[in-house]
Amino acid sequence: GAALVALGLFWWTTHQPSRTADATASPSPVEPGNAPAATTPQLGRAESAKPIVVTPQSEADDAQLAALRERLHHSSLRGSDVDGDVALDGNGQLRLDAELLRRFDYYLSLSGEFSPAEIRRLLEGDLREQHGNAIADAALDTFDRYIGLRQALENSSLPDDPAARLAALRELQHAWFGDAADSLFGEENSLLADTLARRAIETNPDLSEAQRTRQLAELEQQRSPSERASRDEANAARLAEEQTEQFDQLDMDAATRHEERAALWGEDAADRLAALDQQRADWDRRLGDYASARQRILDDTSLSPDARQQALTRLRESGFDANEQLRVEALERTGGLPGG
Secondary structure, three states: OOHHHHHHHHHHHHOOOOOOHHHOOOOOOOOHHHOOOOOOHHHOEOOOOOOOOOOOOOHHHHHHHHHHHHHHOOOOOOOOOOOOOOOEOOOOEEOOOHHHHHHHHHHHOOEOOEOHHHHHHHHHHHHHHHHHHHHHHHHHHHHHHHHHHHHHHHHOOOOOOHHHHHHHHHHHHHHHHOOHHHHHHHHHHHHHHHHHHHHHHHOOOOOOHHHHHHHHHHHHHOOOHHHHHHHHHHHHHHHHHHHHHHHHHHOOOHHHHHHHHHHHHOHHHHHHHHHHHHHHHHHHHHHHHHHHHHHHHHHOOOOOHHHHHHHHHHHHHHHOOHHHHHHHHHHHHHOOOOOO
8 A cells, every 4th residue: 555655755756757657547638627625526426325326338348348357367466456445435425535546556557568548447347346337437537637647747847845846746636636635645745744854853964863863753753543554554665675675786595585574574474575576586587588589689680670570579479478568568668678
């Protein structure tokens, strides 16, 4: 559940496109000024006592969705639990909160493997089957606004000062979502504000160590239990990634990695991280082999353009499954192959 927080942190510290920024679904024609209010009456109402209504889809639509779901079973999300939640408030309306955005981020993590339209279709299919048309329509409207917000962030000219960036972020959130921005992004914004406050204390040259320690402790006491848990989750994900990078730099063996991770995160987490290490190493090896073979084909002046393209296609098909080929092609387009 740290993806949403990580997105905000990444944006205001670097203002670079996020992992999903170049492949997010195009929003519906929604303007920021038409954002729903916090009560969101126009988002659709589905009383819990009423049956869920699902609009029948054509056979072509059903076949398309089935094919997408089959690809999903072989994607980077295979075997994962769906993150986030789609819930109703006390009036039977879609609840706009951080859990809903986490659900969106779960699907958006498929960017590069699925097209924007395909990602939205997968989300739509699950929403309509699980929650009915009214809630699905409301959630998809929110999803489109979320994509619009992300694109607006990427295209904005932002101040260099982190505090001013956070203020600009909040302004854009309210432009797209109105009062509902507080329920959607309040948790994230609190974490960002807390990070800024901590940095201000830690970098204040006028504070003694005792004063700095006391002010940091006072800041921690102001946080709610849920905010502390969210920050701990985000920190844990960041620390685990940093630890892996350090292990790679030290060329640390698997046994030592497991021992260090188990001491910090526990045995189960150490096992999961070891499995990720193996998957990443296998992917890097295959990608490196492909990049080398691809370069040899590109350097072969005896090949005609058609023969070269056919050779590259055969090379991709021999080393990667259909979904992996999409990732490889995306890396080729962006210069992300090893040695690129």
